[in-house]
Structures are given as C-alpha cells and as structure tokens.
Amino acid sequence: MSEYIKISPEIRALGREAEREIRPYFERLEEICDRNTEKVLAAFAKNRVSDNLFAGTTGYGYDDYGRDTLDKIYADIFGTEAALVRIGFVNGTHALSCAMFSAVKTGDTVLSVTGPAYDTLQNTITGDYCGSMKSYGIGYRQVDLKNGEPDLPAIKAAAADENIKLVFIQRSRGYGVRKTLSVEEIGEICKAVREVNTTAAIMVDNCYGEFAEEIEPTQVGADIIAGSLIKNPGGGLAPTGGYIAGRADLVENASYKLTAPGIGGECGCTMGQNRLLYQGLFMAPHVTMQAIKTAMFCAKVMEKLGYEVSPKAEEPRYDIIQTIAFGAPDPLRRFCEGIQAGAPVDSYVTPEPWAMPGYDDQVIMAAGAFVQGASIELSADAPMREPYVCYMQGGLTYESGKLGILLAADKITKAKAQ
Template sequence: MNYLDISPEVRQLGCDAEKAIRPLFDRIDEISERNTEKVLAAFSKNRVGESMFAGTTGYGYDDQGRDTLDKIYADIFGTEAALVRIGFVNGTHALCCAMFSAVKTGDVVLSATGPAYDTLMNTITGDMAGSMKQYGIGYRQVEMKYGLPDIPAIVEAATAPDVKLVFIQRSKGYAVRETLSCEQIGEVCSAVRAANPNAVIMVDNCYGEFVEEIEPTQVGADIIAGSLIKNPGGGLAPTGGYIAGRKDLIENASYRLTAPGIGGECGCTMGQNRLLYQGLFLAPHTTAQALKTAIFCAKVMQMMGFEVHPLPEETRHDIIQTIAFGAPEPLCKFCEGIQAGAPVDSYVTPVPWDMPGYDDPVIMAAGAFVQGASIELSADAPMREPYVCYMQGGLTYPSGKAGILLAAERIRRAGYGV
C-alpha cells in the first residue's frame, strides 16, 4: 500500500498538533450547521427543482435556474437582489462591476482599509483603458491603525461631499493586518453612515463567506462581491462570481457586466447551473473544512518555530492562514509541499513568476480541480520581505492535513524549523 512520503517525526508532530486543536473544531461545526440551515431554507423558499439545473445557450433569456440562484444568494446574504454569473472571470471582475455601480466621473472612492488588493488597484488607479482613473473617478484611502480600521480618520475622510463609495476589504489580501469580523465591519458602516448618509458602502467579501453566521450586508453594507471559486462555490463551481446588495446597485453592476439596457437579462449558463447550486449547498461544510485545515496549519507551523497569524486558538473571520518564514527558501519549500499534497499536478514544482497584476514575483502552489480555486488547498506569496505565505483552502480536512504535513516535511528536510 502506498502512502505519502512523510517521516514518523513529522507524523507525530501532526498528531500532537491535532490533539491540541481538536476542541476548537466544535465552534466551526456549529457555524457550519447554522449556515447550512440558512442555505437549505433559501433553497426551500425558492422551490429549487431539477428543471433549474438545465443550462441555456445563446442569449440565455428566461434562464429559470440562473434567475432563481440570484434570489437564493439574496436571501442568504440578506439583500434585495443578487447577481450570480459564470460570466465573471474572477473575484476582481465582480468587485470591479460592483464598484462601478455606485460611482461616475467626478466622484471619489474612499478605501477605509488602506490599499485594496493588488489586482483591484488596477481597476481603481491603473493607467489602462477602463480604469476608474481613466474615467475621472478619484481615489483616497485611510490607512489602518495598528492593523485595524481607524474610525475617526475614516469619519473625517468620509464627510467629503464627493465621496460616493466607501470600500472595505474584509480579508487581509497581501497586507500584514487583521481580517475584519462582521462586527468590526458593522462599526465602520455605522460610522460612515452617520458621516455621509449618501455614500454607498461596499465590502470585498472574498474568503469570508460562511466563516461567521452573518455576512457584511447584515451589518450595514450596501453591496458585497466575491468569487465562486472561493468559499461560496463549495469547490464545485467551475468559474464565476457574485454581487449581492441593494437592487439599484445590482442593476447598475449588471450593466457593467454585460451592456447598458441588457444587464442580467442575458447570460447563458451552458449547463453549469447544477454545479453552482450544488457548490452553494456544500459551501458551509467546505468552508468549515478549510478553516480546520487553516487551524491545523497554524499549529504545526507554530510548533516548528514560525510566526503565524491568526494564532491557532484565535477566532477566524476568513479562511486565510499566514506564516512568516523570514527568508525565501523555507517559503518555497512550504509551497512545494502544498503542491505535492495536491490531487492535481502534484508532480509540479512551483517557482516564483511575474504574475499579471502584481508588483513582485509571486510563488503559487495550487494543484486544484478548478484552476486558481482558493477554496482548494493552495498557498501563495509575493517574494518580498518578510516572506509571508498565505495558505487557504482544503476541500476536506484529511487532505488538507496531509498537504500541511508534506509542507512541514519539505521544510524540515531543508534544515529549517525546530
């Protein structure tokens, strides 16, 4: 019988780590159960039937499955409307359409959480055609204070009458800061609402869906957006993204996705509806598996002497785990191990490369069934000090655990860690 090449010493390290973190899994399971109930209630309310899984071609008019899925997302996220489409090529695309739903030439976007994620900054301040900068839309940002939103500074900046969109990034991206809880996002929303009642509040919800029992739109956000190949796709969605929020904003975003006057009326699904529905059904459970993998990773890497964030016992608000390696070689070895534990392309050795949309070379380990799916076990990092790696995903906890142990093995064999 063949098993993975993991030494007895690393296997024992894994056993010791798992014994320490097992009590933490109960809360994750509790949240998963509540969110599963929420998804089931939305499916039942909207009378999901097998006929909705049939795909459309061409224009995609009257796609019952597509239009019902919009309603289900709106119910789950507590919003007036939603737009769920395989036409979104990634999360950045969905976020871009959501941002343009609220601003026009002369308006200003205010980021309340420092700079947006690297690829989204191209949408806002990039010099390429179609960016907000090219349309004469301004941009300002409020830096985080001690890793958290600076509420007084946000209020001061938001009072400017030309600020029409306040942007909040829930997850840390490639920044070294806290991921925001829905409670913290709600505090920012309340402060902004008091300072500028007319400003639209938008949250980048990537990596955060189903991690808590509530979502940002239930604490004051007007609109949220994310990727289907992260949490809400449950590991089955082959592509796509979603936007959920106020009805008028969703309509405006749909015009950005397709064309003015067409919006969400068009967009064939080409037989993918079943995967989107089934992926959403599995999403709370799959997200829980990713969270357990992240906690296990944190404990193992901590026991090896590396700085991790969040700490294993800390409450989590997204699926991302960071490990600060302090040098490029152990970081690369970690990514090699994650890749070796993948079900797809496990034989590939990841190397840093100039990835489009990023300022530094990026190393990425992602042997996934769906290319680039962050809900599947993956790890990536910009090759810059302090050489922090961002690990996320794990369709099942046992497979995620195996990938982490392989990563620990590679690091150990290279002479790093304790």
C-alpha cells in the same frame, strides 16, 4: 499493497500533537457550519429548487429560470434585495470591479477605509489602463489602518466629504500583513460612515470570508458585497464565476458593467453549469469549515516549527486564510513545494516564482486544484518580497488538507537538516 504518502515519523507525531491541541476549537466551527447550512437549505426550500432549474441555456440566455432563481437564493442567504450570480465573471476582481462602478461616475471619489485595496483591484481604481476609474476621472482616497485596526475617527473625517460616493472595505487581508475584519468590525465601520455620510454606498470585498461567520456584511450595514465562486460560495464545485449581492439599484448598475447598458442580467447563458453552482452553494458552509480547520492545523504545526503565524490556531477565524512569516525565500519555497506535493492534481510539479498578471512582484503559487486557481482548494501563494509571508488557504476536506500541511512541514525540516 497500498502505498501511503512518505512523511517522516517525527512530522507525523508533530501533526498528532497539533491536532490534539486544536480539536476543542472545532466545536464552535461546527456550530457555525450548522447555522449556515440551515440558512442555505431554507433559501433552497423557499425558492422551490428542483432539477428543472439545472438545465442550461445557450446564446442570449433569455428566461434562464435556474440562473434567475439562484440570484434570488443568494439574495436570501446574504439578506439583500438582489443578487447577480454569473459564470461570466472571470474572477473575483472582475466581480469587485463591476460592483465598484455601480456607485460612482466621473467626478465622484472612492474612499478605501482599510488601506490600499488588494493588488489586482488597484488596477481598477488607480491603474493607467483604459477603463480604470482613474481614466474616467473618478478620484481615490484611502484611510490606512491604525495598529492593524480600522481608524474610526479618521474614517469619519474622510467619509464626511460630500464627493465620497463609495466607501470600500476589504474584509480579508489580501497580501497585507494585517488581520481579517470580523463582520462585527465591518458593522462598526458602516455605522461610523453613516453618521457623517448618508448617501455613499458602502461596499465590502467579501472574498475568502463567506460562511466563516453566521452573518454577512450586508446584514450589518454594507450596501453591496462581491466575491468569487471559486472561493467559499462555490463549494469547490463551481467551475468559474462570481457574485454580487446588495441593494437592488446597485446590483442592477453592476450588471450593466458586466454586460452592457440596458442588457444587464437579462442575458448570459449558463451552458449547463447551473447544477454545479447550486450544488456548490449547498456544499459551501461545510467546505468552508473544512478549509478553516485546515488553516487552524497549519497554524499550530507551523508555530511548533518556530514560525510566526496569523491568526494563531486558537484565535477566532473570519476567513479561510492563514499566513506564515518565513523571513527568507527558501523555507517559503519549500512550504509551497510541500503543498503542491499534497495536491490531488499536478502533485509532481515544482512551483516556481513567476510574473503573475496584476502583481508588481513575482509570485510563487502552489495550487494543484481541480478548478484552476480555486482558492477554496488547498493552495499557498506569496509575493517574493520581504518578509516572505505565505498565504495558505483552502482544503476541500480537512483530511487531505492536513496531509498537505504535513508534507510542507516535512519539506522544510528536511531542507534544514541538509
């Protein structure tokens, strides 16, 4: 007889109730998915995708037509002049770092207009490391959010400085307790910057946000964006890598940072991975919406259990991240244990906080993924610091994501009952 996952009848009933309440909101998500799928298919057709592009190269990777065509497809999808899609990017931070260096040199200043950058990216900007912007004599300033919103007057005042050569916008919340920016809000920031500074490049950290809306930041004024292929655009199939898309000169400059000056994107073998990158991109709009549906379900279930969530299930979604404020370490750990137990890989493992590279606090992470660290697969992570906010994201299928959330809820309620 087939076995099923052990979840209490009470939590299963709570899940059914939560799902009934959020289902009316799925229609809008499916409309976005339809539009983005059409956009991807149109780009594939325009660039005449065929299976001869899936063959990989070795060594230098010269004349890798599959790699170079994928660059063109990304540029078409994101509405940019050029793109750089490479398995040589080890993570999103690597792609973002290369993109940031594309616009600045010694003596210039970077302006972050959404408060401090994500934890790992701060090492690139102000870290005491060889090769950081600080080590090159590149300055840094920031404008904090005001009541959780972009402070447009303060942004205009700061961006007017002629030494500002890169304006940095972080779309998602990272490990901050603030809302994700919509593409429309990013467009308002771009407009405000352009009113006082026509030369600075505007860059957006697009991680977690790709395909969450019908348009992307480069279609509302951003000059360059970057992200990870093991998040949304890889569709759960890309085994590694990242992308940069934007103005042709900036993308070229970023490619020199990835490889070497004068080599740029001309080299970089793909070692048989092209098919997964193409197929992952094809799947990306659908998989992204599966993750967002999972996040909505999580929000409703955890809210019913009495926890503060952001965004709420009924609110618009601009990325795949869901936060739950637990206020204490034990329910946070139980939640991560449940997410891990609901994973297809390493479900028997108990996650423990550890000193993850690039973070100041210990981090607990539940991530039983087919691709190590893939945020588009169901995962949950949190720095072990007050107010003990957990960041849940991903879910290759809504059905499996839903089970992971129910297991997490079950772990918490059973621990409370003891």
